[in-house]
Structures are given as structure tokens and as C-alpha cells.
Amino acid sequence: MSKAREAKAAKIRQLMETEGDAVNTGTSGFNQGRYESVQTLDDYEGLKSEARAIKEDAIERLPELIDELRETVEENGGTLYIADDADDANRYIREVCKDKDAERVVKSKSMTSEEIEVNEALEHAGTEVIETDLGEWVLQVADEAPSHIVAPAIHKSRDAIADLFNETFDPDEPLETAEELTMFAREQLGELIEDADVGMTGANFITADTGTIALVTSEGNARKTAVVPDTHVAVAGVEKLIPTVEDLQPFVELIGKSGTGQDITSYISLLTPPVESPTVDFDDPDTPITDGETDRDYHLVLIDNGRMTMRDDDQLRETLYCIRCSACSNVCANFQHVGGHAFGGETYSGGIGTGWEAGVEGLDSAAEFNDLCTGCSRCTTACPVEIDIPWINTVVRDRVNRGDVSELDWLVEGLTPDEEPGGVSFQKRFFGNFETAAKVGSFFAPVSNWVAQSSISRNLMERFLGIDARRELPAFQRETLVEWFDARGSRVENPTRTAVLYPDVYTNHVQVERGKAAVRALEALDVEVVVPDVRSSGRAPLSQGMISTAEDHAHDVYAGLSEYIDAGHDIVVIEPSDLAMFRGEYEKFLPEQSFERIADSSYEVMEYVFGLLENGADADALSVVDGDEVAYHSHCQQRTLGLEGYTEAVLSDLGFDVATSDVECCGMAGSFGYKSEYYELSMDVGSELKSQFQTDETRDRTVVASGTSCLEQLDSLLSRPTQHPVQLVAPSR
Amino acid sequence: MSTGTVATFEDSLERLEVGWTHTSSDELGDVLREVCDDPAVGVPLPFGAPLPEWVNTNPTPADLREAKAGVTAAGIGIADYGSVVVQGTPDGVEPVSLFCDRHVAVLRQSDIVSGMPEAFEWLGEEFRTGHSSAIIATGPSATADMGALVKGAHGPKDVHVVILDE
Numbered sequence: 001m002s003k004a005r006e007a008k009a010a011k012i013r014q015l016m017e018t019e020g021d022a023v024n025t026g027t028s029g030f031n032q033g034r035y036e037s038v039q040t041l042d043d044y045e046g047l048k049s050e051a052r053a054i055k056e057d058a059i060e061r062l063p064e065l066i067d068e069l070r071e072t073v074e075e076n077g078g079t080l081y082i083a084d085d086a087d088d089a090n091r092y093i094r095e096v097c098k099d100k101d102a103e104r105v106v107k108s109k110s111m112t113s114e115e116i117e118v119n120e121a122l123e124h125a126g127t128e129v130i131e132t133d134l135g136e137w138v139l140q141v142a143d144e145a146p147s148h149i150v151a152p153a154i155h156k157s158r159d160a161i162a163d164l165f166n167e168t169f170d171p172d173e174p175l176e177t178a179e180e181l182t183m184f185a186r187e188q189l190g191e192l193i194e195d196a197d198v199g200m201t202g203a204n205f206i207t208a209d210t211g212t213i214a215l216v217t218s219e220g221n222a223r224k225t226a227v228v229p230d231t232h233v234a235v236a237g238v239e240k241l242i243p244t245v246e247d248l249q250p251f252v253e254l255i256g257k258s259g260t261g262q263d264i265t266s267y268i269s270l271l272t273p274p275v276e277s278p279t280v281d282f283d284d285p286d287t288p289i290t291d292g293e294t295d296r297d298y299h300l301v302l303i304d305n306g307r308m309t310m311r312d313d314d315q316l317r318e319t320l321y322c323i324r325c326s327a328c329s330n331v332c333a334n335f336q337h338v339g340g341h342a343f344g345g346e347t348y349s350g351g352i353g354t355g356w357e358a359g360v361e362g363l364d365s366a367a368e369f370n371d372l373c374t375g376c377s378r379c380t381t382a383c384p385v386e387i388d389i390p391w392i393n394t395v396v397r398d399r400v401n402r403g404d405v406s407e408l409d410w411l412v413e414g415l416t417p418d419e420e421p422g423g424v425s426f427q428k429r430f431f432g433n434f435e436t437a438a439k440v441g442s443f444f445a446p447v448s449n450w451v452a453q454s455s456i457s458r459n460l461m462e463r464f465l466g467i468d469a470r471r472e473l474p475a476f477q478r479e480t481l482v483e484w485f486d487a488r489g490s491r492v493e494n495p496t497r498t499a500v501l502y503p504d505v506y507t508n509h510v511q512v513e514r515g516k517a518a519v520r521a522l523e524a525l526d527v528e529v530v531v532p533d534v535r536s537s538g539r540a541p542l543s544q545g546m547i548s549t550a551e552d553h554a555h556d557v558y559a560g561l562s563e564y565i566d567a568g569h570d571i572v573v574i575e576p577s578d579l580a581m582f583r584g585e586y587e588k589f590l591p592e593q594s595f596e597r598i599a600d601s602s603y604e605v606m607e608y609v610f611g612l613l614e615n616g617a618d619a620d621a622l623s624v625v626d627g628d629e630v631a632y633h634s635h636c637q638q639r640t641l642g643l644e645g646y647t648e649a650v651l652s653d654l655g656f657d658v659a660t661s662d663v664e665c666c667g668m669a670g671s672f673g674y675k676s677e678y679y680e681l682s683m684d685v686g687s688e689l690k691s692q693f694q695t696d697e698t699r700d701r702t703v704v705a706s707g708t709s710c711l712e713q714l715d716s717l718l719s720r721p722t723q724h725p726v727q728l729v730a731p732s733r
Numbered sequence: 734m735s736t737g738t739v740a741t742f743e744d745s746l747e748r749l750e751v752g753w754t755h756t757s758s759d760e761l762g763d764v765l766r767e768v769c770d771d772p773a774v775g776v777p778l779p780f781g782a783p784l785p786e787w788v789n790t791n792p793t794p795a796d797l798r799e800a801k802a803g804v805t806a807a808g809i810g811i812a813d814y815g816s817v818v819v820q821g822t823p824d825g826v827e828p829v830s831l832f833c834d835r836h837v838a839v840l841r842q843s844d845i846v847s848g849m850p851e852a853f854e855w856l857g858e859e860f861r862t863g864h865s866s867a868i869i870a871t872g873p874s875a876t877a878d879m880g881a882l883v884k885g886a887h888g889p890k891d892v893h894v895v896i897l898d899e
Contacts, residue, residue: 076865134886135878151878158880178881185879186887193887194794210860220831220874220888227827245860249853252869260877264814267888268869270856275866277821280828285795289825 023339033261078298090121108222110202319355374669397545441476495528534560635707668713745815775804803833821866
């Protein structure tokens with residue numbers, strides 16, 4: 001393994017050991033809470049679309065909204081400062097504190113203030129800064145960085161926090177329970193807030209019409225921070241602006257549910273500073289709070305720091321819609337196992353973190369963790385503003401690839417069958433051009449398989465391609481599905497419909513048996529099948545960030561299928577990740593009409609079988625059983641498309657007793673689990689699926705899974721054979 | 734506001750483990766006596782029902798620190814969530830509702846709205862006509878940052894809602 005890969009593997013291994021359990025418990029709990037909490041909404045999808053539309057409009061009209069906000073803030077008696085970058089913001093905030101002779105600033109939690117590192121800037125200038133969010137305070141005491149954008153100390157267990165407090169503060173009685181730790185922190189911080197000179201908050205949202213800021217919190221520290229001292233500095237990115245107070249409503253309903261799985265957080269503070277509430281001067285403890293005049297000072301510091309450039313960037317603009325709820329972190333299988341210290345950059349972490357880091361810090365910071373997004377797409381339906389987070393990760397990966405051009409790249413470029421310029425690593429090129437490898441592999445099979453499995457080959461593959469030697473390689477079949485079908489021909493006498501079975505690269509070269517089973521199942525239901533020789537979907541290069549190559553595939557696939565679509569045939573797809581291309585990413589590659597035609601004509605194979613049975617096809621022509629027990633693992637992208645239910649329904653209808661896994665992803669994710677730097681993480685993620693299929697209830701069940709990767713992962717996790725569901729239901733000949 | 738809205742509000746409070754009491758303006762004092770430990774601080778209610786004399790309505794910072802209960806009005810209640818909207822005013826609603834162990838929010842039954850869209854219609858109007866602060870408060874302050882959910886982080890550990898029936 002190369003040194004860089006070894007170092008990355010070691011870092012991930014270390015974080016899995018030290019922080020993985022705490023992060024997994026926390027994020028999995030939030031994620032489960034989200035599923036339950038969003039069900040309380042009458043129209044969850046509608047609310048998300050509403051929130052999305054408000055953000056789209058606000059970012060579109062941002063300069064105009066900033067002008068409006070300036071007027072309202074000044075009219076309210078506050079000051080608006082637009083900071084170009086972190087230094088500019090910090091200089092302004094230092095001056096405010098200097099004017100107030102501030103000895104201590106108390107802060108409520110704000111990722112934007114982490115981004116600009118305002119604490120360090122103020123401390124250099126001699127002002128003490130106290131984080132009052134309990135999680136942030138733990139990290140301040142421990143001198144550690146946040147590992148999660150909402151629950152910053154999620155990587156620390158209760159025991160670790162107790163040890164930290166007991167060592168640092170040496171309390172009379174050692175602290176142990178969460179209750180004791182919380183009350184201790186409440187007391188310590190309460191005193192620090194009482195003497196503070198300036199209160200600094202972030203802002204989750206800012207309304208241009210009234211200059212109202214919304215703070216989403218549960219502890220009450222933001223309320224105290226804003227009301228106790230007479231000076232309030234709010235720090236926020238320019239993207240937090242929305243037009244009106246009423247526009248807050250969908251966000252208030254979505255943010256807690258999407259993030260920590262709470263219907264709503266304890267406090268949504270809506271403040272139009274300077275507020276009328278009296279300050280609470282604990283230096284003068286015996287004068288009633290309402291005696292004397294309240295003279296408050298308010299500074300709103302809006303930070304650009306790359307955001308206006310992101311706004312002009314067609315690919316990164318969507319990042320600005322992010323409301324920092326953390327849903328994409330919590331739902332992400334990789335994040336659940338390593339947390340933000342691996343799956344994060346300078347400031348931001350999780351799926352959307354890549355977009356933020358690329359925009360505010362630069363590609364280098366994004367490149368550090370961008371590979372941890374496997375494109376599984378589970379975050380896209382969790383995101384309350386419908387951001388296509390995997391696409392942002394793909395775009396950033398593409399830019400990282402292109403930015404890293406070495407002298408020898410002209411040579412590689414000339415030799416590889418893709419559309420990419422230099423800079424793409426050998427590893428990414430290999431996986432991106434998997435179709436080429438598969439063609440060669442089938443042509444020389446079985447010799448190619450013997451050679452590939454030899455220890456010398458595995459050694460070379462690990463060294464040059466970073467393919468982990470612990471992974472079993474796919475065995476290429478000598479006869480591809482297309483060749484088999486060409487020789488066999490169609491065998492339906494009175495067809496009711498005609499379907500193209502799309503020969504995805506894995507079904508065509510590796511999992512040929514599931515392709516044959518699909519042909520038999522469809523024919524049994526009176527569907528005439530054709531299996532044309534069409535290029536692979538482009539999923540493989542796309543997942544490596546090779547966007548031009550993927551687009552080239554899309555054009556060829558559409559050209560290869562359009563005549564069949566014109567003839568009114570259906571397109572049946574076995575591999576869910578390819579169907580997800582047709583219904584998803586192809587929108588970015590094809591003219592609108594072409595995309596709609598291929599998306600609307602395409603079906604996942606079990607979805608199609610379900611449709612045939614619903615429309616009167618005879619189920620008895622398939623393999624009907626009496627309560628045979630199966631354990632089914634759907635596929636991440638299949639679940640995102642909402643298709644897992646069809647497989648379950650068909651199997652149940654045919655008499656199978658189905659138990660379905662509920663992990664977000666198997667951990668394999670195409671090439672991800674093959675890469676030596678990620679192999680151990682992949683297996684760690686897979687361990688959850690493994691344990692779900694090894695309970696008393698599931699141990700003896702026949703294992704079926706929809707995706708190629710999932711089947712490969714299950715093969716390495718379990719000692720039982722695995723197969724695609726269509727192989728269970730297809731007649732044997 | 735229908736009786737259905739009130740029932741929904743009560744269900745939400747139940748879910749949040751927040752206690753509530755229905756009463757009239759005349760009997761408000763008796764109810765407060767039951768739900769407030771001494772010492773109690775408060776802010777006069779804007780809708781006519783007077784607070785009993787034992788509620789200190791002119792608290793100092795030291796009183797806030799010592800108080801076991803803080804009584805304030807709530808502008809509206811939000812049935813779907815069991816939230817009360819606490820409006821910061823010059824007479825100290827925000828600190829009184831924030832610093833004590835128990836926040837007692839007094840709400841007119843007719844001010845309970847069904848959901849967030851209705852609440853924001855009301856809030857938009859309030860903010861545009863010059864109100865500077867409203868906290869949508871749902872249950873007590875809480876944190877999970879210390880390894881388990883704990884009620885009572887920086888703010889009240891407990892909330893009680895008194896619903897004034899007309």
C-alpha cells in the first residue's frame with residue numbers, strides 16, 4: 001500500500017477505535033429520530049419543497065435582500081457590517097470588543113464563528129472567550145475541534161467527559177452522571193455569563209423585512225448570551241438571509257426534525273436586536289432589573305468569505321441553501337462510523353461539508369475527506385432543502401482530480417479510454433474505466449481470473465491501484481449475458497409487451513446468472529425480452545469524479561436505447577445504481593426531453609415484475625413457495641428511489657417470508673470497499689448489516705440483495721451464499 | 734380556536750411532560766400558589782388578571798438568581814407542538830422566564846393557535862409592528878451534550894402552563 005493510503009487507513013482505523021462508538025450511538029439515534037419525527041408532518045415533502053423554494057429565491061435575490069436588511073437593521077438601531085473574509089470579520093469584532101473594554105465575551109454555538117476562528121482572534125487581543133453551549137464548552141476545556149456541526153462533542157462519551165471535568169476542575173465529589181455533569185457545567189457557565197461584557201451568537205436565519213434573527217437552540221444559553229450583556233454581536237454567513245418572518249415557518253418545522261430528530265428544539269429565539277428586554281447586571285445585584293434605562297448595542301456581522309463566489313458557481317450554489325441541520329451527517333453510514341474528525345475539513349463535516357469547505361476554505365480542505373462520500377444518496381431524501389449532496393461531492397471530486405496534474409499525465413491520458421484530462425489517479429481511472437477491464441476480463445476468462453487472484457497480481461494491484469488484497473475480486477464470466485442471449489434468442493410465443501433488459505456491466509460480465517434469471521422471469525410473464533449491446537451507464541466513472549466520461553457514457557446509452565424507447569418498449573434495469581443514473585444524474589447530461597424519455601421508460605426489475613403481476617400476469621408462472629424465509633437487503637440508491645417495497649411485495653406475494661435490513665448502506669459502495677485506504681471502514685460499516693443477518697430470527701434465512709456491491713459485501717461478511725431476488729422468483733428454466 | 738385545538742395543545746404538553754392547569758382570572762392566584770415554590774418572581778400580565786402579591790414583580794438580579802419560579806404571560810400557544818411564545822418586553826419577561834428553575838407561562842385559551850403557519854402569521858404581524866423579541870419555547874431547556882438527555886441546561890428545568898379560560 002502506498003504511504004499516503006497507509007496513513008489515511010491508519011487515521012481512519014484510529015478514529016474508528018477511539019471515537020467511532022460514541023459517534024455511531026449519537027448519529028444513529030438522531031437518524032432514527034428523524035424518521036419518526038418527520039412522520040408527524042402532514043406534508044413533509046411539500047414542506048421541504050417550500051423551504052427549498054424560499055432558499056432558491058433568497059440566494060437569487062441576495063444583493064437586494066442585503067440592501068433591505070441594511071435599512072431595517074439601521075432603522076432598528078443596530079449596525080450591519082459585511083465582512084469580505086475571516087480577517088475582516090475578526091478585525092471588526094475585535095474593534096467592537098475594544099470599544100466596550102470587553103474583558104470577556106460569552107458565545108453561543110456558531111459554526112460560522114468556527115469558520116472565521118474568532119475565538120483565537122479575540123484571545124490574541126486579550127479578550128477571554130467562553131463557549132456556553134455545553135458541547136462546545138467541553139471541547140474548549142479539552143482543546144479539541146467539533147466533530148459534528150450540531151452536536152460538536154458527539155465523539156466524546158459521558159465517561160470521557162466525566163474524566164475530563166474531574167481532572168480539570170477537581171470537584172469535591174467526582175462527577176459521574178449526565179445530570180451531574182450538566183448541573184456542574186450550568187453552574188460554572190452561569191457565573192461566567194453573569195460577568196460577561198459582550199454576548200456573541202450566530203444566526204440560523206435572518207429575515208430581511210424586519211432584521212429578525214432566528215436562533216435554534218435547546219439549552220437556553222443563546223437566550224442568556226443575548227439578554228444578559230448590553231452588547232450583542234451576531235455572526236452569520238450572508239446566505240442566512242431570507243425575505244420575511246413568515247418564511248421562517250417551514251424551516252422552524254423542519255430543522256429540529258431533520259437534525260436531531262426532535263419535533264422542535266426547546267427554544268427558537270426570534271430577536272430583532274437591540275431588544276427591549278432589560279439587561280441583567282449581576283455586578284449590581286440589588287437594583288431591580290427594570291430600574292434605569294436599557295441601552296443596548298447590536299452588531300450584525302455578515303460574512304462573505306467565498307459565499308458570493310459560490311453563488312456564481314452553478315455547481316456549488318446549492319450548498320448555500322444548506323441550513324446546517326446535520327441530517328446528511330447522521331444518515332451517512334461512513335459518517336456514523338468515523339465522525340467529522342475524518343469526514344470533515346477545516347470547519348465543516350459530513351456530506352454537505354465538502355461543498356462548504358470547497359467554497360470557503362478551498363479544494364485542498366475538501367479533498368481531504370471528499371472520498372468518504374460514496375454517492376449512496378441516502379442524504380438526498382433526508383436533506384430538508386433537497387440538496388443533491390452526492391452531486392456536489394462528485395463535482396468537487398472532479399475538480400480535485402483536475403487540479404492535481406502531474407508531468408506524466410499526458411501519457412496516462414493518451415492510454416486510457418476516458419474523457420478525463422491528467423490528474424486523475426491510477427486508482428480512480430481503473431475503477432472509472434471498469435467496463436474496459438470487464439471486457440478484457442471476460443475475453444480472457446477464466447485465465448484472467450486466475451491471474452488476477454495470484455498473489456503477485458494482488459500485490460501489484462495493491463501497490464499501483466490501491467486495491468486491497470483482502471478483498472475477493474469479481475470473477476469475470478467467459479460468456480457475457482449479451483452473448484448468451486444472442487445465441488439463445490427470445491422464447492415467448494404470444495408476448496404482451498417487449499422489454500429491453502439493460503445489460504449493466506456487472507450483470508453482463510460478472511453476475512451473468514442474475515441476468516439469465518431476469519430473462520426467464522420476464523418471459524414467464526409473457527414479456528418478450530431483448531438484450532442489446534449497450535454501453536455501461538457511466539456510474540463507475542461518475543463515482544470517481546470523472547464527470548466528462550460519465551456524460552459520454554450517458555450519450556451513448558441514450559443512443560443505444562432510444563430506438564427501443566421509440567418503439568414503445570420498456571427498459572428493465574437490474575442494477576439499482578444504474579437505474580439511479582437513468583432517473584437521476586442523466587438529467588444533468590442529456591437534453592430534458594431525452595432524460596425524461598429514458599427516466600420514464602426505465603424500471604427496476606422487481607418493480608417491473610410487480611407491475612406485471614398487478615396488471616394481471618399469472619404469478620403461478622413464477623416460483624411460488626410456501627413460507628420460505630429470506631433476509632433481504634435493499635440497495636441505498638434503490639431505497640432513495642423508493643423502490644425497495646416492490647421487491648418485498650413480490651416476494652411476499654409469491655409466498656416468501658421476508659425480513660428486510662434497515663441499515664442505510666452496506667458499506668461496499670461500488671469501488672469504495674475495494675480501496676485499501678477504506679477497506680477497514682467498509683467492513684466496519686458492513687458489520688451492522690452482518691449482525692442484522694445473524695440474529696436468531698435471520699441466521700438461517702436465504703440472503704438476497706439487489707445491488708452488485710451489496711452482494712459482494714454480503715459474500716465477504718457472511719458464510720452463506722447470496723443472490724439477487726429475481727433469481728429466487730424466476731422459473732429454473 | 735376550537736376545542737379540538739385546545740385538546741391538541743394538551744396532548745402535546747402531555748407528550749412533553751409539561752404540566753398544565755385550566756383556571757379563570759379570579760382563581761389564578763390559587764393556581765399559581767399550587768404551582769410556584771417560594772421565592773417566586775413575575776411580570777404583570779398584559780391581559781388584566783392580576784398576579785398575587787407574593788410574586789415579586791420588581792426583581793433584582795439577586796432575586797432572579799434565587800427564584801424557584803418565574804411567572805410570565807405567553808403571547809400565544811401552538812397546539813401541534815405544545816409551544817408557548819414568550820415575548821421579551823421592557824418589564825423583563827425574558828429574564829424572568831429564563832433564570833428560574835420553573836417557568837410558569839400564563840396563556841389565554843383564545844390565544845392557542847393550531848400550528849406553525851398560524852403562529853407565523855401572528856409573529857410576522859408582531860415583528861412588523863415593533864415587537865423585538867419572541868421565544869418559541871417548547872418544554873424545559875435541555876441538553877444531550879453530556880451523554881444522555883438532561884432537562885435543565887441553562888434555562889428552566891421545568892415548565893407549567895396555566896390556561897386562562899374566558
